[in-house]
Amino acid sequence: MLPSILSKSRNVPSHRRRRRLRRLLSSFLGRAVAAPPATTITASPPPCSNSHLASSPRSYNQYASILQSCVAAGSLRTGRQLHGRLLVSGLGSDTVLATKLVDLYAARGHVEHARHLFDGMPKRNVFLWNVLIRAYAREGPREAAVQLYRGMAEHGVEPDNFTYPLVLKACAALLDLKTGREVHERVSGTRWGEDVFVCAGLVDMYAKCGCVDDARAVFYGIAMRDAVVWNSMIAAYGQNGRPMEALLLCRDMARNGVRPTIATLMSTISAAADAAALPRGRELHGFGWRWGFGQQDKLKTSLVDMYAKSGWVQVARVLFDQLTKRELVSWNAMICGYGMHGHADEALKLFNKMRVEALVTPDNITFVGVLSACNHGGMVKEAKYFFSLMVDVYSIKPTVQHFTCLVDVLGHAGRFEEAYDLIKGMSMEPDSGIWGALLNGCKIHKNVELGELALQKLIELEPEDAGNYVLLSNIYAQSGKWEKAAMVRKLMTNRGLKKIIACSWIELKGKTHGFLVGDASHPRSDEIYVELERLEGLMSDAGYVPDTMPVFHDVGDDEKRNMVRGHSERLAIAFGLISTPPGTKLLVTKNLRVCEDCHAVIKLISQIAQREIIIRDVNRYHHFANGECSCKDYW
DNA sequence: CTTGATCGTA
Numbered sequence: 001m002l003p004s005i006l007s008k009s010r011n012v013p014s015h016r017r018r019r020r021l022r023r024l025l026s027s028f029l030g031r032a033v034a035a036p037p038a039t040t041i042t043a044s045p046p047p048c049s050n051s052h053l054a055s056s057p058r059s060y061n062q063y064a065s066i067l068q069s070c071v072a073a074g075s076l077r078t079g080r081q082l083h084g085r086l087l088v089s090g091l092g093s094d095t096v097l098a099t100k101l102v103d104l105y106a107a108r109g110h111v112e113h114a115r116h117l118f119d120g121m122p123k124r125n126v127f128l129w130n131v132l133i134r135a136y137a138r139e140g141p142r143e144a145a146v147q148l149y150r151g152m153a154e155h156g157v158e159p160d161n162f163t164y165p166l167v168l169k170a171c172a173a174l175l176d177l178k179t180g181r182e183v184h185e186r187v188s189g190t191r192w193g194e195d196v197f198v199c200a201g202l203v204d205m206y207a208k209c210g211c212v213d214d215a216r217a218v219f220y221g222i223a224m225r226d227a228v229v230w231n232s233m234i235a236a237y238g239q240n241g242r243p244m245e246a247l248l249l250c251r252d253m254a255r256n257g258v259r260p261t262i263a264t265l266m267s268t269i270s271a272a273a274d275a276a277a278l279p280r281g282r283e284l285h286g287f288g289w290r291w292g293f294g295q296q297d298k299l300k301t302s303l304v305d306m307y308a309k310s311g312w313v314q315v316a317r318v319l320f321d322q323l324t325k326r327e328l329v330s331w332n333a334m335i336c337g338y339g340m341h342g343h344a345d346e347a348l349k350l351f352n353k354m355r356v357e358a359l360v361t362p363d364n365i366t367f368v369g370v371l372s373a374c375n376h377g378g379m380v381k382e383a384k385y386f387f388s389l390m391v392d393v394y395s396i397k398p399t400v401q402h403f404t405c406l407v408d409v410l411g412h413a414g415r416f417e418e419a420y421d422l423i424k425g426m427s428m429e430p431d432s433g434i435w436g437a438l439l440n441g442c443k444i445h446k447n448v449e450l451g452e453l454a455l456q457k458l459i460e461l462e463p464e465d466a467g468n469y470v471l472l473s474n475i476y477a478q479s480g481k482w483e484k485a486a487m488v489r490k491l492m493t494n495r496g497l498k499k500i501i502a503c504s505w506i507e508l509k510g511k512t513h514g515f516l517v518g519d520a521s522h523p524r525s526d527e528i529y530v531e532l533e534r535l536e537g538l539m540s541d542a543g544y545v546p547d548t549m550p551v552f553h554d555v556g557d558d559e560k561r562n563m564v565r566g567h568s569e570r571l572a573i574a575f576g577l578i579s580t581p582p583g584t585k586l587l588v589t590k591n592l593r594v595c596e597d598c599h600a601v602i603k604l605i606s607q608i609a610q611r612e613i614i615i616r617d618v619n620r621y622h623h624f625a626n627g628e629c630s631c632k633d634y635w
Numbered sequence: 636c637t638t639g640a641t642c643g644t645a
Contacts, residue, residue: 064636071637099637130638165639200640231641263642270643302643332644368645401645 063091067100071107079104083117099127106135124155130162137170145170146179161195168201172208180205184218196222200229207236225256231263238271244512246271247280262293269302276589276616278310279510297323301330308337311587311614311621313346328360336369341621342630344377364396371405375412376620378634383409400426404433411441412634416450432461439468443475451475466497467592504568504590506576513575518566524575531574532565539604546597567598569615577609589616593635603627 063086070079083101086092098121105114118124118132129152136145149167152159159167164183171180184202187193199222206215219225219233230253237246250268253260260268265288272281285303293299300319307316320326320334331354338347351370354362362370367390374383383406390396403426410419419438423430435457442451455472462468469492476485492499505514513522522528536544546565569590576586594602594617606613607627615622623630 061636068636096637103637125637127637134638160638162639169640195639197640204641226640228641233641235641261641266642273643298643300643305643327643329644334644336644363644365645372645399645 060091060094060097063097064100067097067104071100071104074104074108076104076108076110093122095121095123095125095128099131102128102131102135106131106139109139111135111139124157126152126157126160126163129157130160130166133163133166133170137166137173140173142170142173146174146176149179161192161198164192164195164198165201168198168205172201172205175209177205177209177211180209194223196224196226196229200232203229203232203236207232207239210240212236212240212242225258227253227258227261227264230258231261231267234264234271235267238267238274241274243271243273243275243277247275247277260287260291262296262299265291265293265299266302269299269306273302273306273309276310276587277507277512278306278312278587279507281306281310283510297325297327297330301327301333304330304337305333308333308340309616311341311585311616311623313337313341313343326357326359328363328366331360332363332365332369335366335373339369339373339376341623342373342376344373344379344382347373348382362390362394362396364390364399364402367394367396368399368401368405371402371409375405375409376631376635378409378412378632380409380413380415400428400431400433403430404437407434408437408440411438412444414441414445414447416441416445416447420450430457432458432465435461436468439471443471443478446475446479448475448479448481463495464497466492466499469497470499500592502568502590502592504572504588506572506586506588508576508579513572515568515571515575517568519568519571522571522575524578527578528571528574531578532570535574535605535608536565538608539601542604542608544600544604567595569594569598570601573602573605573613576613577605577611582609583611585612585614587614587616591618593617593619594622599629599633599635603629 063082067079067082069075070082079101086094086097086101091097098117102114102117105111105117114132114135118128121128129148133145133148136142136148145167149159149163149170152163164187167183168180171177171183180202183205187195187198187202192198199218202218203215206212206218215233215236219229219236222229230249234246234249234253237243237249246268250260250264250271253264265284269281269284269288272278272284281303285306288294288299288303300323304316304320307313307319316334316337320330323330331350335347335350335354338344338350347370351362351366354360354366367386370386371383374380374386387398387402387406390402391398403422406422407419410416410422416438419441423434423438426434435454439451439454439458441447442454451472452475455468458465458468469488473485473488473492476482476488501516503514503516505512507513515522519525520529569588572588573586576584576588580586594615599622602613602615602622602624604627605611606624611625613624615624617635620631620635622635
């Protein structure tokens with residue numbers, strides 16, 4: 001606990017200052033080697049048993065300096081002794097000294113001592129309020145930070161440009177948009193409304209609460225934007241599922257002559273990872289080197305994630321192996337990377353390595369990665385084992401995500417009774433992810449009965465999501481119940497719901513090419529369809545018959561065939577094939593799941609065209625090569 | 636003499 005608190009501490013003094021403080025502290029402890037400053041402390045005392053009391057501070061300045069060095073070094077013991085002496089020396093009610101003590105207690109995890117000291121102070125200035133608010137904003141309970149902020153008004157203390165960013169940080173963590181907006185209203189029009197720190201806090205608070213537009217309004221209202229505010233805004237886009245805008249803003253930042261920092265790169269690389277924009281990510285990798293961040297572990301970890309999400313798991317692993325110190329996030333990124341790609345063995349091997357090295361302890365995210373690896377590998381037994389390992393050995397409380405993995409893997413295996421029992425035994429309310437996982441299993445095994453139940457729950461939870469209706473409709477269609485399928489579809493249209501339009505995109509030479517179903521808007525559309533037809537000819541020679549099951553409309557077979565033919569991922573692949581030299585790896589991203597027919601077709605294409613094709617689905621990756629897919633038809 | 640903002644994993 002201690003090192004993490006210390007490492008978070010931002011008030012690191014300069015070397016010279018630190019040296020001076022160390023000297024002061026050691027002379028106070030009576031173990032001085034270096035000569036103490038002549039003006040404040042006299043000669044080094046002879047060694048004695050209670051040596052830390054040997055050179056007793058006398059003046060206010062001495063107390064202040066020594067306390068400051070305690071804060072810098074986190075010396076709680078010495079701080080406590082000083083605290084006691086302050087009380088008897090009549091300096092107990094001094095706010096400056098008390099502020100330092102509050103700071104020290106809070107930094108060492110004794111927020112309640114800090115609070116006690118604070119409550120006992122006869123007079124409190126804004127500094128004192130700020131350090132305590134900071135303690136709560138950092139360590140929690142964060143509600144207390146907000147409460148303190150509100151309490152300032154009653155005590156007639158005016159918050160300042162330091163108070164607001166702290167309160168906003170607490171609001172961001174609590175997702176307390178109400179208080180956040182109050183702060184915004186209160187500062188706007190005042191001099192603090194112009195402060196970059198306050199504005200950066202506002203941007204971050206809005207971003208964490210999911211209000212990107214409010215964040216943007218604040219951002220563009222700032223006259224002088226510094227690197228941090230740019231970074232906050234880039235992160236705001238990235239954290240709210242708008243990676244493309246994050247990438248564009250990074251470019252804007254450079255154009256505006258603001259020098260990117262490592263935070264800029266990390267946020268932008270993470271955005272590139274989310275957009276599966278490999279060329280852009282590699283470009284950023286290069287910038288990272290040029291700007292001198294190339295050797296930093298933090299940068300490398302974000303690159304591990306980016307390369308893994310862009311389909312280059314091997315490159316990700318090389319970078320992972322280069323890390324000088326492997327933090328928990330690094331392990332998690334790599335394990336999850338393997339998991340997404342269905343490399344269950346590698347994921348589990350790495351997890352074991354993590355346990356053997358034992359420098360970091362796995363957390364709930366690690367287990368999300370491990371369980372999803374088991375899930376994508378269809379390893380029911382292993383999934384159950386790791387779940388109990390997590391609960392029994394690591395005492396990690398399972399979240400809904402962990403349960404979702406288990407339900408998914410059980411559903412896939414057709415073990416519906418176990419899956420349903422698991423759901424019923426959960427300590428929390430099952431969410432849409434759980435029912436969605438169950439429904440998916442029902443679809444694979446054509447379990448209409450349980451599928452209907454899962455869908456009913458799904459419609460209750462998210463009545464606006466058309467995807468649920470489509471799934472049920474598919475179940476009916478697959479079991480030949482066309483009337484029911486049509487009924488669900490009608491229900492969907494009656495409620496005014498529209499299916500999410502499937503789209504796929506591929507990035508070539510730094511440009512993104514997107515395709516919708518049956519899209520003919522691309523400049524090279526004619527060539528794309530010619531290529532598709534050519535491939536289809538070769539495929540039927542190999543005995544391929546289109547599977548039109550995924551089309552649940554009650555239309556003629558020819559039309560159905562055309563509907564699957566125009567699926568967006570095929571267009572993107574065909575475009576990739578005609579625009580790159582033979583043998584180039586293709587990476588296509590799709591906003592939904594790949595349909596069964598496309599999956600079969602892409603396997604064949606990979607063989608006919610002798611290409612490695614990677615499809616990034618909403619859930620996972622499919623690596624097609626030589627007529628096979630890494631998912632082994634299990635997804 | 637004190638106090639503040641951004642960043643990588645699900």
